[in-house]
Amino acid sequence: MHDLFTTDALSVLVVAFGVGIVVGLTGMGGGALMTPALIFLGINPAAAVANDLVAASVNKSVGAAVHWRTGSPNLRLAGLLITGSVPFAFAGGFIVKSVGDAEARAAFLTTAIGWALLLAAGSYALRMYLQLRFVTGGNVLSTEEPHVRAATTIAVGALGGLLVGITSVGSGSLIMVALLLLYPTMSAVRLVGTDLVQAVPLVLAAAAGHVLTEGITWAVLVPLIVGGTPGTFFGARLAGWVSQSVIRRGIVIVLFLTGLKMLGVPPHWVGIIGAGMLLLGPLVWGFIRQAHGLPNFDNDSTAWRLPDRQPDPRSDTDAP
Numbered sequence: 001m002h003d004l005f006t007t008d009a010l011s012v013l014v015v016a017f018g019v020g021i022v023v024g025l026t027g028m029g030g031g032a033l034m035t036p037a038l039i040f041l042g043i044n045p046a047a048a049v050a051n052d053l054v055a056a057s058v059n060k061s062v063g064a065a066v067h068w069r070t071g072s073p074n075l076r077l078a079g080l081l082i083t084g085s086v087p088f089a090f091a092g093g094f095i096v097k098s099v100g101d102a103e104a105r106a107a108f109l110t111t112a113i114g115w116a117l118l119l120a121a122g123s124y125a126l127r128m129y130l131q132l133r134f135v136t137g138g139n140v141l142s143t144e145e146p147h148v149r150a151a152t153t154i155a156v157g158a159l160g161g162l163l164v165g166i167t168s169v170g171s172g173s174l175i176m177v178a179l180l181l182l183y184p185t186m187s188a189v190r191l192v193g194t195d196l197v198q199a200v201p202l203v204l205a206a207a208a209g210h211v212l213t214e215g216i217t218w219a220v221l222v223p224l225i226v227g228g229t230p231g232t233f234f235g236a237r238l239a240g241w242v243s244q245s246v247i248r249r250g251i252v253i254v255l256f257l258t259g260l261k262m263l264g265v266p267p268h269w270v271g272i273i274g275a276g277m278l279l280l281g282p283l284v285w286g287f288i289r290q291a292h293g294l295p296n297f298d299n300d301s302t303a304w305r306l307p308d309r310q311p312d313p314r315s316d317t318d319a320p
Helices: 007-026 030-040 045-070 075-097 102-136 150-167 174-182 188-214 218-241 244-262 267-291
Strands: none
Touching (some): 007 030, 007 244, 030 102, 030 244, 045 102, 045 188, 045 218, 075 188, 102 150, 102 174, 102 244, 150 174, 150 188, 174 188, 244 267
């Protein structure tokens, strides 16, 4: 029990609170930010993945319960995603265990998480661009259920489940982007609700696989939950006061640079690339927005217009 009151446990709690704020603000970045943060704090990669998955299963269950009560998720889509994701997510811990001894597993996970972070950064960037396209396309929120592509949806779940099962990264990034591409007429709230509902059994299965093979480190798990839960709540309360587009672009940069660091890119190159992204990234994004007829820089809220409320899709309040 005394392990819960050490400086290391306090560091985990503080980091979990900070990551929770980001997740509450944007709904993005949970495992993609928390797992590498734990590794940078000196926690073994296998333990970082296992305990982050267990903590995420608690937090995502709360979020899914809220969306279930509002009736927003598409339960058929969620069921298809779960069919594909759960068995592969559960197998993740056993795949890592089969790699070799502790040193080999740590090296494998560090590399796998690095590539997963680069993939997550790219998927977040694609998500922002797709939102921009929806805005300029003048899309109107559809009241009809989308045509379900069962086989493709199951395949998306399987790929996402495998990635989450091994690295804990991907449940809120890759699957969400895939849903956007497959079902572009679904509203944002239904997409988020569907993703959260399917993520609960996905993360639970992944957590179970890692707990059976790696076990639980209470000195890591307890601070993750105690810090992450109020952080997420606090971030959600601040969401209306903070520019979503700026934070999301910041997450993309952080994930990309973290992925490079975990893949062993020399620190000076990581710094140079980071400085270039900070300086040139806003200019490139502003140029892309201008090319689509939107103001160079402003805040975003939604990519959809309600049928009975059709503002100019190029207005400042509806642009990403």
